Amino acid sequence: MRTRLSLVSLAFIDLWFERRLALCTILGMAAVLAPLIVLAGLRAGVVEGLREALLEDPRTREIRSASNRDYPAEQLDTIATAPAVAFLVPHIRFLATSLRVRLADEPAGPTVELRLIPTAPGDPLLGDSPQPAAIDDVVLSAAAAAKLHVQPGAKLMGSVTRSTREKREKLDVPLHVQAVAAPAAYPDPAAFVTLALATFKEDYQNGVAEAPDPGTLPQPRSRSVYAGFRLYARHLEDVPALDAALRAQGLEVNSRAGDVANLLSVDRGLGLLLLMVAGLGATGYLVSLGATLWAAVERKRPGLAMLRFLGMRAAPLTAFPILQAIALALAGSAIALVAAEATAAVLNYLFAGTVGVDRALCRVTRGTALGAVALTVAGAVLAAAAAAARLGRIEPWEGIVTPS
Amino acid sequence: MTCRDQPTLSARGVRRVLGRGSDSFEVVIEELDLPAFARVAIVGPSGSGKSTALALLALAMRPDSARVLRLNPPGDSPVDAGALWLARRYDSLAAVRARMLGFVPQVGGLLPFLTLRANIALTQKLARRAVPGRIQELVEALEIAQVLDRLPAEVSVGQRQRAAVARALAHAPPIILADEPTAAVHPAQAHTIMSLLAHAAAHSGAALLVATHDIRLAESAGLAIAPINAAGLRGTVGWLPA
Numbered sequence: 057m058r059t060r061l062s063l064v065s066l067a068f069i070d071l072w073f074e075r076r077l078a079l080c081t082i083l084g085m086a087a088v089l090a091p092l093i094v095l096a097g098l099r100a101g102v103v104e105g106l107r108e109a110l111l112e113d114p115r116t117r118e119i120r121s122a123s124n125r126d127y128p129a130e131q132l133d134t135i136a137t138a139p140a141v142a143f144l145v146p147h148i149r150f151l152a153t154s155l156r157v158r159l160a161d162e163p164a165g166p167t168v169e170l171r172l173i174p175t176a177p178g179d180p181l182l183g184d185s186p187q188p189a190a191i192d193d194v195v196l197s198a199a200a201a202a203k204l205h206v207q208p209g210a211k212l213m214g215s216v217t218r219s220t221r222e223k224r225e226k227l228d229v230p231l232h233v234q235a236v237a238a239p240a241a242y243p244d245p246a247a248f249v250t251l252a253l254a255t256f257k258e259d260y261q262n263g264v265a266e267a268p269d270p271g272t273l274p275q276p277r278s279r280s281v282y283a284g285f286r287l288y289a290r291h292l293e294d295v296p297a298l299d300a301a302l303r304a305q306g307l308e309v310n311s312r313a314g315d316v317a318n319l320l321s322v323d324r325g326l327g328l329l330l331l332m333v334a335g336l337g338a339t340g341y342l343v344s345l346g347a348t349l350w351a352a353v354e355r356k357r358p359g360l361a362m363l364r365f366l367g368m369r370a371a372p373l374t375a376f377p378i379l380q381a382i383a384l385a386l387a388g389s390a391i392a393l394v395a396a397e398a399t400a401a402v403l404n405y406l407f408a409g410t411v412g413v414d415r416a417l418c419r420v421t422r423g424t425a426l427g428a429v430a431l432t433v434a435g436a437v438l439a440a441a442a443a444a445a446r447l448g449r450i451e452p453w454e455g456i457v458t459p460s
Numbered sequence: 461m462t463c464r465d466q467p468t469l470s471a472r473g474v475r476r477v478l479g480r481g482s483d484s485f486e487v488v489i490e491e492l493d494l495p496a497f498a499r500v501a502i503v504g505p506s507g508s509g510k511s512t513a514l515a516l517l518a519l520a521m522r523p524d525s526a527r528v529l530r531l532n533p534p535g536d537s538p539v540d541a542g543a544l545w546l547a548r549r550y551d552s553l554a555a556v557r558a559r560m561l562g563f564v565p566q567v568g569g570l571l572p573f574l575t576l577r578a579n580i581a582l583t584q585k586l587a588r589r590a591v592p593g594r595i596q597e598l599v600e601a602l603e604i605a606q607v608l609d610r611l612p613a614e615v616s617v618g619q620r621q622r623a624a625v626a627r628a629l630a631h632a633p634p635i636i637l638a639d640e641p642t643a644a645v646h647p648a649q650a651h652t653i654m655s656l657l658a659h660a661a662a663h664s665g666a667a668l669l670v671a672t673h674d675i676r677l678a679e680s681a682g683l684a685i686a687p688i689n690a691a692g693l694r695g696t697v698g699w700l701p702a
Contacts, residue, residue: 062585066574069573069574069578070571070573072573073572073573073611074573359571359572359573362569362571363571364554365518365520365557365563366557366558366582366583366586367554367555367557367558367559367583367586367587368554368586369551369554369555370550370551370554451520451521451522452519452520452521452554452557453515453518453520453521455520455569456515456518456520456563456565456569456639457511457515457565457566457639
């Protein structure tokens, strides 16, 4: 233990003795490493930021049927279970999605026309907000809530009309506002409803469902076909392939597959570009680091040979420059991280809002910081170990005949 | 045979070729027995192989061949250094050097980043042999007590050499080797340093072997003379009784 302590203290005393040279080495490391960290931060900020922004908007992953036709429920079930599909809900015919709504306690009050959007648990559009559970539950879009001046808990009355040969019928459907969705969920006045309510409305208008008894809720009937669907890919990368697969099945769909493919292409290109620049920089950095530390070991060779002559074993002698290299690498990467953080702060201030609100242009993540330190320490240890390996073969007489 | 008669260091047919091609030359220690308590100077002109012979005896230079290279200090186990070299047991040789040898190089050989005090204490640490009061005793005798906390670059050449002498003696080794220990100091200091070295070695009971080109200096310090015979480029070092 005493010998180890002695070795560590010797290594650090030597570093302190050559503190000006050590400082030059540390600053040299930091000068090369800091821009690399900023580069990695920019990649995280710009590319990852764009990707996250797209991921945060579920509509980027949305694929919906382009036209109304009969989609067998079994086919939709099969699509829903595909690994690339995170969520699927059938839709009713577009013409049946319009519903006039008023406040329940104001029979003569103004009405607002809402778009009915069938939903189900796990709908990415609603995110964390409550989902309609009962058939009379609705989640209003922010625009609808604003138009109706209502908050969660409000009672509404929906009005459904149909015309048969004999007469024109009107059905009032009581609704309960369970929640108001985030503004980003849907920009226009709309109500997220259970598929049961949507299909009941469609069936009632088509004359295949009867009005419920007074005071009771509508009773949906089972369906074997739906007019459309809305689905979400599990990952952004799945969108183009999923779009193509559905089209290959003869389904007409709308999606942002083209935009996503472009973004992914930019992501890959930019990622590759940054990787090449960072790779070149990192390679140069490691070569420079290795040369510096190799030179340092060569400079210390007479002193280390003297230690060998005086009786130091080969292993601690080899550890001597490695310990110093680790200390230099830690100091260099610490300064580089501080410099990179400062640069990132300036960049984020100057280019605030460039990649979205509240999103930083340059993000020095913990992973980047740890990676930079690990790269530096590993490179330093490798370089010092390569140089120190020669020390293990040093002939002790070099220490007693070389002037020091 | 008394303890004084027992060779502390024995060498027979220890050879090392230096240089390459036509510039190469061989240094040979044909026969050397260094008894305990002996004080001997290997004397010869520059280029006669004194430093190489000393490096071979100090186990600092690998011999090309060695019939006998053995250390047998009083109170310690004998060591066949030739066999250790042959078996490439370099760490064992390092341990032997640390425990049994003290060495004074031409120009001090102090580690520049350690104070004189730490340099002197280094041999005790590496030998794992702390001798209470010995360093204080040595630095007072060598008159460097006032500069112990300075770095080698902050003291005179003479003080550095004295510190090197103290370092060579600090761990009380049974064998002390010195290679031209006065070469870098002012002639007026040379006698003082040589005498101090001889006196300190005698005081600690160590055998002393000094390589020098100055026979008068060696004689004045009471050292027996062992001329290195540089007939051509071969040398034979022998023990001449005082």
